[in-house]
């Protein structure tokens with residue numbers, strides 16, 4: 312860049328920036344190659360969206376990589392310095408992975424909770440008892456993201472047999488590493504620290520109170536996130552209210568998330584098959600390809616339920632998530648069809664206006 316230093320605003324951005332936090336009207340970014348730098352604020356356009364390379368605009372999210380452009384010091388007409396032109400997000404880099412949840416939002420059906428993460432930590436407490444259905448739901452979410460799921464069972468210090476409980480969870484977390492940890496004793500933290508290689512991005516998901524922020528602080532080695540400890544003045548609690556990406560040791564970064572209550576799944580058969588590989592393998596052995604596992608003859612799923620090879624709880628959980636994913640897919644199809652109709656109507660209207668406007 313040949314222009315002189317900017318007189319007021321920040322220096323022109325050099326290289327891609329990493330979004331460490333996305334708020335309604337602005338993002339906080341750090342240089343992608345210096346994630347421990349102090350974040351700076353870049354205001355968003357009025358629609359709160361950022362452009363993708365194909366021109367479509369989407370809401371930015373934590374973990375996104377963007378190019379920030381600082382307008383030329385000379386004005387557009389070359390008439391001299393324009394000291395007030397703020398930096399803006401010029402383009403969003405394509406997302407390598409995306410952790411997506413169903414959204415009740417009226418303008419979109421899916422919300423990207425975090426982008427470009429490599430590892431999804433599915434955090435669940437051992438006390439009270441872990442909720443296997445919730446683990447299955449979050450694993451499906453994780454598989455769909457394209458990142459690698461890892462289960463972290465917290466509060467091992469509060470139960471007599473953490474290993475036995477971990478084995479029960481591992482039985483429903485096929486192909487996924489399951490770790491038990493205790494932050495107060497430090498037990499089990501080393502295998503997680505081994506995941507924190509330079510450039511690796513992780514996200515912690517799980518219910519409120521599972522110990523996500525406590526774990527993030529332990530991995531960061533300092534108090535980066537507020538946790539559910541009661542405040543000294545006894546008023547209320549500190550809780551995580553927003554998603555935020557924090558730098559850990561060695562250049563790894565981790566996104567803490569607020570406790571998610573009943574995260575809606577977005578459709579993805581592959582993700583369901585990954586989470587429920589056992590059920591999928593059974594279903595593939597049914598006599599009929601489109602077996603509904605009801606009263607069809609030669610149903611391998613019903614057979615496995617009868618012999619106890621497949622647990623009723625596991626089967627019900629799979630059914631529920633599959634139904635939910637199908638429902639989301641249907642809703643998305645309806646929404647896309649409506650958007651396409653609206654787009655055609657607008658194009659037709661613009662065309663007629665242009666025709667009328669012609670001399």
Ligand SMILES: Nc1nc2c(ncn2[C@@H]2O[C@H](COP(=O)(O)OP(=O)(O)O)[C@@H](O)[C@H]2O)c(=O)[nH]1
Nearest residue numbers: 466493494519520521522523524525538539540
């Ligand atoms: N005994 C014990 N308590 C923990 C552990 N991890 C977290 N906690 C406590 O659990 C509560 C919720 O933790 P927090 O990190 O805020 O949960 P979050 O909502 O998932 O972020 C806090 O009181 C923590 O001190 C642990 O390994 N052992």
Ligand SMILES: [Mg+2]
Nearest residue numbers: 523524550551
């Ligand atoms: Mg928290």
Ligand SMILES: [Zn+2]
Nearest residue numbers: 597602604610
């Ligand atoms: Zn069947």
